[in-house]
Amino acid sequence: MTxxxxxxxxxxxxxxxMVDVSAKPVTRREAIARARVIFPEGVxxxxxxxGVPKGSVxxxxxxxxxxxxKRTAELIPLTHLLPLSEVRVDFRVGDPSTLEVTCGARxxxxxxxxxxxxxxxAVAALTVYDMCKAMARGIRVTEIALLEKxxxxxxxxxxxx
Amino acid sequence: MTxxxxxxxxxxxxxxxMVDVSAKPVTRREAIARARVIFPEGVxxxxxxxGVPKGSVxxxxxxxxxxxxKRTAELIPLTHLLPLSEVRVDFRVGDPSTLEVTCGARxxxxxxxxxxxxxxxAVAALTVYDMCKAMARGIRVTEIALLEKxxxxxxxxxxxx
Amino acid sequence: MTxxxxxxxxxxxxxxxMVDVSAKPVTRREAIARARVIFPEGVxxxxxxxGVPKGSVxxxxxxxxxxxxKRTAELIPLTHLLPLSEVRVDFRVGDPSTLEVTCGARxxxxxxxxxxxxxxxAVAALTVYDMCKAMARGIRVTEIALLEKxxxxxxxxxxxx
Amino acid sequence: MTxxxxxxxxxxxxxxxMVDVSAKPVTRREAIARARVIFPEGVxxxxxxxGVPKGSVxxxxxxxxxxxxKRTAELIPLTHLLPLSEVRVDFRVGDPSTLEVTCGARxxxxxxxxxxxxxxxAVAALTVYDMCKAMARGIRVTEIALLEKxxxxxxxxxxxx
Amino acid sequence: MTxxxxxxxxxxxxxxxMVDVSAKPVTRREAIARARVIFPEGVxxxxxxxGVPKGSVxxxxxxxxxxxxKRTAELIPLTHLLPLSEVRVDFRVGDPSTLEVTCGARxxxxxxxxxxxxxxxAVAALTVYDMCKAMARGIRVTEIALLEKxxxxxxxxxxxx
Amino acid sequence: MTxxxxxxxxxxxxxxxMVDVSAKPVTRREAIARARVIFPEGVxxxxxxxGVPKGSVxxxxxxxxxxxxKRTAELIPLTHLLPLSEVRVDFRVGDPSTLEVTCGARxxxxxxxxxxxxxxxAVAALTVYDMCKAMARGIRVTEIALLEKxxxxxxxxxxxx
Numbered sequence: 001m002t003x004x005x006x007x008x009x010x011x012x013x014x015x016x017x018m019v020d021v022s023a024k025p026v027t028r029r030e031a032i033a034r035a036r037v038i039f040p041e042g043v044x045x046x047x048x049x050x051g052v053p054k055g056s057v058x059x060x061x062x063x064x065x066x067x068x069x070k071r072t073a074e075l076i077p078l079t080h081l082l083p084l085s086e087v088r089v090d091f092r093v094g095d096p097s098t099l100e101v102t103c104g105a106r107x108x109x110x111x112x113x114x115x116x117x118x119x120x121x122a123v124a125a126l127t128v129y130d131m132c133k134a135m136a137r138g139i140r141v142t143e144i145a146l147l148e149k150x151x152x153x154x155x156x157x158x159x160x161x
Numbered sequence: 162m163t164x165x166x167x168x169x170x171x172x173x174x175x176x177x178x179m180v181d182v183s184a185k186p187v188t189r190r191e192a193i194a195r196a197r198v199i200f201p202e203g204v205x206x207x208x209x210x211x212g213v214p215k216g217s218v219x220x221x222x223x224x225x226x227x228x229x230x231k232r233t234a235e236l237i238p239l240t241h242l243l244p245l246s247e248v249r250v251d252f253r254v255g256d257p258s259t260l261e262v263t264c265g266a267r268x269x270x271x272x273x274x275x276x277x278x279x280x281x282x283a284v285a286a287l288t289v290y291d292m293c294k295a296m297a298r299g300i301r302v303t304e305i306a307l308l309e310k311x312x313x314x315x316x317x318x319x320x321x322x
Numbered sequence: 323m324t325x326x327x328x329x330x331x332x333x334x335x336x337x338x339x340m341v342d343v344s345a346k347p348v349t350r351r352e353a354i355a356r357a358r359v360i361f362p363e364g365v366x367x368x369x370x371x372x373g374v375p376k377g378s379v380x381x382x383x384x385x386x387x388x389x390x391x392k393r394t395a396e397l398i399p400l401t402h403l404l405p406l407s408e409v410r411v412d413f414r415v416g417d418p419s420t421l422e423v424t425c426g427a428r429x430x431x432x433x434x435x436x437x438x439x440x441x442x443x444a445v446a447a448l449t450v451y452d453m454c455k456a457m458a459r460g461i462r463v464t465e466i467a468l469l470e471k472x473x474x475x476x477x478x479x480x481x482x483x
Numbered sequence: 484m485t486x487x488x489x490x491x492x493x494x495x496x497x498x499x500x501m502v503d504v505s506a507k508p509v510t511r512r513e514a515i516a517r518a519r520v521i522f523p524e525g526v527x528x529x530x531x532x533x534g535v536p537k538g539s540v541x542x543x544x545x546x547x548x549x550x551x552x553k554r555t556a557e558l559i560p561l562t563h564l565l566p567l568s569e570v571r572v573d574f575r576v577g578d579p580s581t582l583e584v585t586c587g588a589r590x591x592x593x594x595x596x597x598x599x600x601x602x603x604x605a606v607a608a609l610t611v612y613d614m615c616k617a618m619a620r621g622i623r624v625t626e627i628a629l630l631e632k633x634x635x636x637x638x639x640x641x642x643x644x
Numbered sequence: 645m646t647x648x649x650x651x652x653x654x655x656x657x658x659x660x661x662m663v664d665v666s667a668k669p670v671t672r673r674e675a676i677a678r679a680r681v682i683f684p685e686g687v688x689x690x691x692x693x694x695g696v697p698k699g700s701v702x703x704x705x706x707x708x709x710x711x712x713x714k715r716t717a718e719l720i721p722l723t724h725l726l727p728l729s730e731v732r733v734d735f736r737v738g739d740p741s742t743l744e745v746t747c748g749a750r751x752x753x754x755x756x757x758x759x760x761x762x763x764x765x766a767v768a769a770l771t772v773y774d775m776c777k778a779m780a781r782g783i784r785v786t787e788i789a790l791l792e793k794x795x796x797x798x799x800x801x802x803x804x805x
Numbered sequence: 806m807t808x809x810x811x812x813x814x815x816x817x818x819x820x821x822x823m824v825d826v827s828a829k830p831v832t833r834r835e836a837i838a839r840a841r842v843i844f845p846e847g848v849x850x851x852x853x854x855x856g857v858p859k860g861s862v863x864x865x866x867x868x869x870x871x872x873x874x875k876r877t878a879e880l881i882p883l884t885h886l887l888p889l890s891e892v893r894v895d896f897r898v899g900d901p902s903t904l905e906v907t908c909g910a911r912x913x914x915x916x917x918x919x920x921x922x923x924x925x926x927a928v929a930a931l932t933v934y935d936m937c938k939a940m941a942r943g944i945r946v947t948e949i950a951l952l953e954k955x956x957x958x959x960x961x962x963x964x965x966x
Binding site for chain 3: 707715734750
């Protein structure tokens with residue numbers, strides 16, 4: 001039976017550390033993450049159908065997600081600052097109560113952009129929450145997860161594959 | 162049948178705006194939010210039981226959550242900068258695969274601290290994810306939601322009440 | 323003949339300082355500033371008329387301006403951090419080559435929000451520039467100026483009045 | 484008759500995006516931008532001639548401009564974070580009412596530093612405004628424009644050439 | 645024999661927390677801190693005497709110290725964001741090898757500005773170090789300490805009194 | 806007798822500038838800096854011996870130091886933004902009144918990481934101060950200095966060597 005790999009962000013005494021990535025090669029790194037905003041019944045339909053200009057809410061949330069992805073190294077303490085070459089944030093209505101957010105990030109870097117994609121998706125989703133919270137209590141942000149990742153030494157990875 | 166209240170962050174043409182709070186009174190505002198980190202089976206137990214000094218992961222995540230709550234106005238575009246008088250981030254093991262994060266925020270302010278609590282909980286949870294991701298793929302952050310809120314003109318609110 | 327008032331941001335030896343505002347009363351402060359984006363002939367019409375969804379450019383610029391106004395104290399070294407109660411950024415087509423940006427800011431504070439309004443207008447205008455620069459060289463941002471201001475000890479002020 | 488190039492910061496549906504620069508080569512990128520601070524008649528002469536130690540105002544504004552240029556990716560939403568290898572901010576008295584600011588930026592990067600130079604010039608000019616505004620109402624910041632640019636696939640560009 | 649007061653930034657289990665200051669009154673808080681930059685023999689004299697325009701180094705360091713004091717809440721994790729009403733940074737040559745930096749901070753607030761003054765002094769001193777390090781190895785920043793503090797429930801405090 | 810090298814952060818007229826590093830090669834840069842926190846007699850022993858869970862104070866300070874090192878380019882005006890590949894912050898009890906902090910930084914870059922190491926050590930030390938200041942007045946942060954540095958054109962350097 002195999003041991004799980006150790007927690008790379010802790011040294012032998014349990015002290016936090018940034019992982020040293022200086023010996024890793026610069027390669028193209030990509031990651032896509034997802035978050036879901038779940039609305040109380042009927043609320044999302046009202047936002048989409050009545051009176052709210054298309055894109056007003058998601059337009060703001062997209063910018064918030066892109067900006068947050070670029071600032072991941074300030075938010076998640078042990079991450080490395082990565083000069084992202086692209087960030088995309090997209091929205092899609094899933095079932096009638098769900099707005100699905102995806103964030104794709106890309107960089108030529110020594111370490112992956114997984115956290116950048118997750119932070120971008122999470123902050124975009126929280127911005128949707130913020131803009132809609134006066135209309136309905138009980139909105140939730142859920143299922144924040146990595147969907148796929150390429151470019152690291154472990155090879156490509158895809159959720160559920 | 163009542164109309165839902167309008168999206169306060171959009172004006173009549175759908176343009177984004179910060180809500181003008183200058184006429185609101187300064188009152189004590191409090192909010193508690195929650196996020197859940199869901200681990201693949203067996204992983205959380207290994208992190209808790211074997212070799213990882215207690216608090217190593219959550220200690221880092223707590224600081225990340227507090228710092229992020231204080232910077233909410235930089236992350237969520239239409240929020241107001243609020244001088245928080247307290248932020249707390251706590252962790253609790255729920256079922257064997259779940260680490261539950263709560264973030265409580267407080268301010269004497271003209272508007273609520275709901276987004277501050279949510280951002281604190283979300284960033285703390287994402288920091289746990291970051292620190293554990295080398296040990297196991299497939300971790301998710303889920304059920305980010307407001308648990309309770311006091312101090313606004315709408316009176317106290319509690320999830321599920 | 324009257325002396326001009328001294329430069330309040332310099333002490334007697336010419337050293338920079340933040341002006342001490344602790345003795346001033348907290349009052350409602352408002353300011354509106356303007357910036358103009360001047361396009362080469364025909365370019366603005368194409369952006370407005372052909373194919374660019376209404377609000378795509380200005381929607382991004384509005385968020386950038388609001389966010390920048392909130393961060394004025396980080397950008398302009400001797401300004402005080404002010405908890406803004408409202409920021410508005412609006413756009414209007416002036417003559418066929420001009421997009422006019424206005425930014426209004428408001429706070430209950432010990433000092434004015436003039437710089438916040440100016441920074442918001444300037445960064446919104448520069449964001450329009452950034453989004454349109456691939457379409458045409460030679461765009462300029464011009465006439466960044468205060469339009470009006472209320473709430474200080476000097477009484478209300480209006481440009482050209 | 485040629486079509487103008489599309490707005491690269493919008494996708495086909497008008498949604499904002501960071502342009503993917505990952506396939507572009509790293510080359511030396513340089514840009515110089517200008518901003519003008521226009522003073523009411525006589526004011527600039529008094530600042531320069533009487534009592535204000537040389538460099539007191541421009542020394543502060545220079546640091547503000549350099550710092551802002553380094554933070555362009557936080558201010559202009561769709562720009563890429565670029566590790567600048569140099570930023571210069573210079574000041575020159577033009578006609579008796581004009582202080583001219585130039586900002587030069589340089590990087591080894593996959594995309595240009597045009598916005599960095601513009602942001603540096605604009606924030607330096609606004610800092611001059613901030614430091615002088617107690618002395619005279621009606622100062623304006625104007626003619627923010629790119630003067631020259633080298634290093635991109637489009638070849639060198641110079642204003643008015 | 646009296647117990648030392650507990651570490652207010654830790655709860656009973658040793659978890660970090662921001663101290664809840666919401667019940668404290670808003671009062672005028674002031675603090676002055678000091679840092680010393682120690683130069684290898686002869687170096688400071690050369691900087692002061694030969695060719696370096698007066699204020700060139702300290703002018704930059706002053707702005708850096710003021711800016712850092714305003715951002716203390718982003719740097720020191722458990723501090724509260726305080727809207728400072730004044731920050732001053734001053735420099736004085738002590739013995740021939742010592743440049744003494746003082747930073748005074750002031751706010752109308754629920755908690756003290758001690759950390760703001762210390763951060764301002766430390767960052768101003770480190771900026772002097774940065775600007776002079778090409779001229780001489782072995783510069784040190786030392787004796788960062790609070791000199792005095794007023795406005796808290798503990799009454800005024802002065803070092804060495 | 807040799808002239809000291811000039812202050813590279815000033816041009817011939819004494820104006821501040823970022824040094825142009827674009828012509829320098831990218832090499833591995835490392836630096837280690839130290840800061841000391843000096844406690845009044847008996848205080849450090851009480852913190853270490855009685856009741857404070859091991860690592861509670863230093864755990865927070867470590868994260869603060871790492872985060873600050875990553876943000877050096879925002880704090881020290883004329884430094885270049887460097888994508889750090891590693892930051893480490895360590896603590897060691899020296900004599901009974903001294904907690905010694907070291908910060909090591911590493912990057913593949915065109916210029917050195919000396920300031921990043923110094924900022925990391927200084928902010929970690931100030932965070933220790935902040936967390937312990939309620940327990941004892943008179944704590945000082947002292948002896949902030951570079952211990953060693955490798956990777957620049959000047960060859961490796963070590964304090965006291």
